[in-house]
Amino acid sequence: MLEAQNIHFCIQNRPILDQANLSLRAGELTVILGPNGAGKSTLFKILSGEIPCKYGSVKYNDRILCQFKPRQLAEVRAVMPQHSSLTFPFTAHEVVALGLMPLGHTYSPDLLERVMKATHTWDLRNQLYGQLSGGEKQRVQLARVLTQIWEIKPYPRYLLLDEPTSSMDISQQHHVLEIVSQLKKRNIGVLAILHDLNLASQYADQIVLMKNGLILRQGTVEEVMTEDLLEAVFDYPIRIWRDERHGSMVIGSLPSFHHHQSTLKIASSWKVH
């Protein structure tokens, strides 16, 4: 279990995070939702160990974060930050191969090929990273991060993703979350910051709602993703209805001049298309 207790974080006496508690179980996908500036990325960086936390504690598998050496930490968790830029002309294959670093010499020879094929980056392997499109870069970075934890290990591990699908097209977005769902079965707990409410509702096991440095709610999709709560979090009218064919949740918003219209009307007008 990845546990954060009473996390409190200030920048120049302005609280960014206040009394945040979070627990992440192996085998589950937890999605953090919240408006810009809610403190999502700061919480993410504290969990990953990138920012040291003065108040509160973070524990990986019951061991306090600061007792880990960087190398040991890399064996229990992999992290994909929001943006990664490269200064030197590395190929996509070289970038993904960096993910082998924490593994020592104990990986199977075709590991890179399997990960790159799973992330649809195998065909890009000989291209220079800098010449890839935004979505392709993101997939290559994802492949690098997944390489780190791809092979099955006897202890629970964690994968932290900060907006992993922000530059991807819709089919790639679903593809990434399908990979994540597969990874969960390998005793891996996944934490993702997402902005797409529908993706979150479709794949998450647990949702964390954040606003102004506070964790407002934490629970299952059904518990947390209600119109009232989402409206309160995002300060914007949000409508939820059920897709007739699959019974799953569809979450939508409209330009502000539609606000006076009734929910029912919007929902029915959308269904026509």
Next chain:
Amino acid sequence: MSTQTLVAPKTKKQNRLLIILFLGLLILGFCSICLGAFQIPFSHALSIFMHQFGWDLGTFTQQEANVLLQIRLPRIVLAMLVGGGLGIAGAALQGLFRNPLVEPGLIGVSSGGALFAVIFLVFGSSFVWLEAIMGVFGLPLFAFMGGLINTVLVYHLASKSGKTDISLLILAGVALNALCGALIGLAIFYADDAALRNFTFWTLGDVGGATWAKVQVASLLILGPAVLVSWQFKSLNALAIGESEAFHMGVDVQKVKYILLLMSALIVGTGVSMTGTIGFVGLVVPHLIRLLYGADHRLVLPGAFLLGAILLTLADLLARTVVMPAEMPIGIITAMIGAPFFIWLIMNVKKIRT
């Protein structure tokens, strides 16, 4: 095609390239030994070497042997060590700052080393105790301290949350270079005659003042750190995608930073104390390797050492032969090659960065 078959030829190719560079350096070194104001035929040079190993071919004069062994060989070995050191230090600093424009001279490492070397030469009489303790290591270690102070200063001035701002970096370098230049002037202003003569010898020294004693110190203080830097190739590769990413992959970023800063300053400081400041080698060489053979630091670090050695040996050969029997300062030649390359680099930096 499995990954192993994909990765293995890459390492093999890198090794082959390093061997080619090494052989190139040896051949160049041998030619360079024979050429100059005093020509030594190749066959004579060969028999001088063989004579050292106890195999007498007997086709050389004692004068040739003296010139070769006491003047040219130490000079060429020193040029190789300093050039290689500048190359690998440049590669390490570029990797560390995550910026292809970094160069020991540009960001003030060299001038810091030069300032401290001048202080040591001019006020040397006040440091008798230091010389007594450290002997021949006194000057290079003093220069190393100067280089280190400037490296750390520049790094802290230009870095914000793990990212170096290139404009701040250049500005900090300009400021420190100006300050060091002024302080060097001040030190010379206060120097007495004996110290001034010492100083003049040092600035004019180039690689011409090489002795075997110098070469011994240089090989210890340059080769050692160069090997240590080369071992960090994995960490430098990881640092290329970012400091936090490197940390996430298990790199102890702070430790790697300290090692690289210390070792680069030691290499550059030693080089500067032996030959004066030689510009552009540290900038040009890592780029040539990257442009030609890719950015993997497993190759870039040792490759930059070998190519730097080749470049400076070549520059030294030109310096000795172009205006024979006089000698041109080697810095002029490296700057004539390096400065146009630097301009080209600035014009193309956007393309290179992607």
